């Protein structure tokens with residue numbers, strides 16, 4: 001297996017396990033499955049957000065480490081592990097469970113859900129951008145300055161605030 005196919009395999013495994021877990025929860029828990037799936041959705045979101053908030057912070061420190069130094073190589077390992085082991089599977093699980101919750105509770109016609117989905121898509125776009133940055137840092141190709149990562153660092157926080165208000169308050 002090539003190293004580039006490994007993240008796709010991990011994402012596929014996370015997807016398969018999540019779908020199987022939903023099926024099992026529906027069978028065993030019946031009417032209570034919704035609450036349990038929602039709890040796991042929130043756990044996945046916390047894991048995903050932990051990475052989305054920490055990864056750009058690592059990029060800021062990485063910018064200051066000279067290329068080829070021991071410190072720079074350590075940051076590469078930290079960034080890759082955070083992305084592949086925590087963030088990618090957590091994002092897949094959050095999406096699958098979120099879509100199932102929306103289908104089960106028939107939220108697909110609600111205004112707040114459309115807005116939440118838009119912000120979740122933007123958050124996933126930022127995830128993709130961070131993923132590309134991890135590859136660039138790994139190959140010593142990053143050209144963006146510390147200031148850029150300090151600004152980008154705020155995007156996940158702002159999106160998360162909007163998403164949580166939308167799903168809890170459901171203002172429209």
Ligand code: HEM
Nearest residue numbers: 042045094095098099101102107120123160163164167168
């Ligand atoms: C990735 C796509 C996502 C989808 C499709 C999705 C969908 C949903 C749905 C349908 C619910 C159930 C709402 C209810 O029962 O009232 C829910 C709950 C929740 N979601 Fe998401 N979600 C997604 C991502 C996120 C993100 C990125 C966050 C936070 C940053 C988040 C935070 C929450 C929270 C805190 C709850 C619990 C709300 C409550 O119990 O009142 N979700 N989500």
